[in-house]
Amino acid sequence: MIVVGLGYVGLPLAVRAVEAGYLVVGVDTDELRVKRLGACDSYIEGVDDTRLMAAVDSGRFHATTDYDRIEGFDVCVITVPTPLREGVPDLSFVECAGRSVAPHLTPGATVVLESTTYPGTTETLLRPLLEAGSGLKAGEDFHLGYSPERIDPGNPEWHLENTPKVISGIDPASLRSVEGFYGDIVERTVPVSSCRTAELTKLLENTYRHVNIAMVNEMAMVSRQLGADIWEAIDAAGTKPFGFMPFRPGPGVGGHCLPVDPSYLSWQVKRLLRQDLRFIGLANEINDHMPAHVVQRVTRGLNERGKSVKGSRVLQLGLAYKKNTGDIRESPALVLARSLLSLGARLTVVEPHTDAYLVPPDITRVELTEAEVRAADVIVVATDHDAFDYALIEDAGAYVLDTRNRCRGERVEIL
Ligand SMILES: NC(=O)c1ccc[n+]([C@@H]2O[C@H](COP(=O)([O-])OP(=O)(O)OC[C@H]3O[C@@H](n4cnc5c(N)ncnc54)[C@H](O)[C@@H]3O)[C@@H](O)[C@H]2O)c1
DSSP: OEEEOOSTTHHHHHHHHHHTTOOEEEEOSOHHHHHHHHTTOOOSTTSOHHHHHHHHHTTOEEEESOGGGGTTOSEEEEOOOOOEETTEEOOHHHHHHHHHHGGGOOTTOEEEEOSOOOTTHIIIIIHHHHHHHHSOOBTTTBEEEEOOOOOOTTOSSOOTTTSOEEEEESSHHHHHHHHHHHHHHSSOEEEOSOHHHHHHHHHHHHHHHHHHHHHHHHHHHHHGGGTOOHHHHHHHHTTOSSSOOOOOOOSOOOTTTTTTHHHHHHHHHHHHHOOOOHHHHHHHHHHHHHHHHHHHHHHHHHHHTTOOSTTOEEEEEOOSSSTTOOOOTTOHHHHHHHHHHHTTOEEEEEOSSSOGGGSOTTOOBOOOOHHHHHHOSEEEEOSOOTTSOHHHHHHHOSSEEESSSOOOSTTEEEO
């Protein structure tokens, strides 16, 4: 089988397929990534070097930049990026992958798209590219399907194998073939009736989180002024055994999914139906505003201590968008750091999870030491990594603004 795009989604899938007994060729256009895989040096947190080494040592996993190596495949899964460019879906990676795979398609093969995208992409964008490049007909000569990925980086409990996988095909035979493959990979598959429904399922899941996080963020911004504690209220409401699911406030949303995926849906709805998806617009507005709200809280807190942001030493904990991961893509913590820098703060950041080469040059990284904590006018907890010594911060911090509700103490303010 073939995996096209060996990133957060593709590499765990490729390794899992090797473990399930498949002979896997992974294709990626990034030469450095391919080289690292050949050296059993994983760049994805969900796949450690030992697992990668076992896959490579089995002789059934080969990573390459060369599409000629995919000749004669049975199953090909496409897991390439689907970013936004100035608010507009950029499907150029899917198009490029489709064009590269097409000449190698043979009768009886199955192609599955896993990249997150708007309903209709598999049938109206990928299908014609595959047909034109292969001279074959989807449904007649080869199978085609869509299956969204639900991978949750850093989650120790739920991973590819034990998370139910939504699957679809353009026709019953395609669905059977897609089911046959994923039945070997995951514990449970969830077939749906069309690729469009499967594409929508992923966007529904992420929009649901995006909107609910925006709702609690909006409540967090007003609850202090009401003399109420939003964090405690969420925990209390979470004891209700039905009808409530807790979401927690923070400095904004980041990563590859929440800031991007809902906009794929609203863009498509606007384009085809001329309608605004107002929940998505509102959630974008509120979540995008959160870093500015945190800056406002820092400014006020310093002001109360007779200080200005300009010239103050700010120690920011975390640059990643998510706890216990190093992923800084679209991270609100990065927006926060840059806003503080633009106001003249003397900012340093502690981020133990991100590889040094990924940290932007305008960010000065330091270790979390007692000297750093004592020297800071304010410590801003932006990401609540378990690796941080919160007792040190509580004991030695002059003023702590905690956007994640991890710290306690007289000098700690919670978002
Ligand atoms: N990261 C997540 O947690 C997550 C979860 C669910 C779904 N998704 C979706 O999965 C898709 C992939 O995301 P990701 O996080 O794995 O991205 P990623 O950037 O980590 O990996 C994508 C890989 O594809 C490669 N690539 C790009 N164009 C290519 C081409 N034409 N041929 C071969 N390789 C190519 C890139 O070099 C990169 O290594 C996106 O649509 C994303 O929205 C991501």
